Amino acid sequence: MNMYEKGFPFMVKVKKDETVHICQCGHSQNPPYCDGSHSAHSVGEPLNYAAKNDETLYVCGCGKTDNAPMCDGSHNR
Numbered sequence: 249m250n251m252y253e254k255g256f257p258f259m260v261k262v263k264k265d266e267t268v269h270i271c272q273c274g275h276s277q278n279p280p281y282c283d284g285s286h287s288a289h290s291v292g293e294p295l296n297y298a299a300k301n302d303e304t305l306y307v308c309g310c311g312k313t314d315n316a317p318m319c320d321g322s323h324n325r
């Protein structure tokens with residue numbers, strides 16, 4: 249599945265001090281996480297997100313956001 253075929257956000261729970269690698273190229277086969285596919289497409293290094301607290305990220309799964317790679321609610325429009 250393409251990262252943006254989902255059509256709604258991925259919910260990613262992150263623990264304090266944990267780092268997650270979020271795909272920004274859209275080619276990952278394990279969305280929303282980076283699987284290294286960007287190197288074959290010469291686009292979009294992953295976002296290496298280091299959590300300062302336990303938190304939940306909402307990663308865009310539709311490709312319409314203006315706040316990539318995070319959801320900005322554009323999937324509802």
Ligand code: FES
Nearest residue numbers: 309310319322323
């Ligand atoms: S899933 Fe893309 S803007 Fe919300």
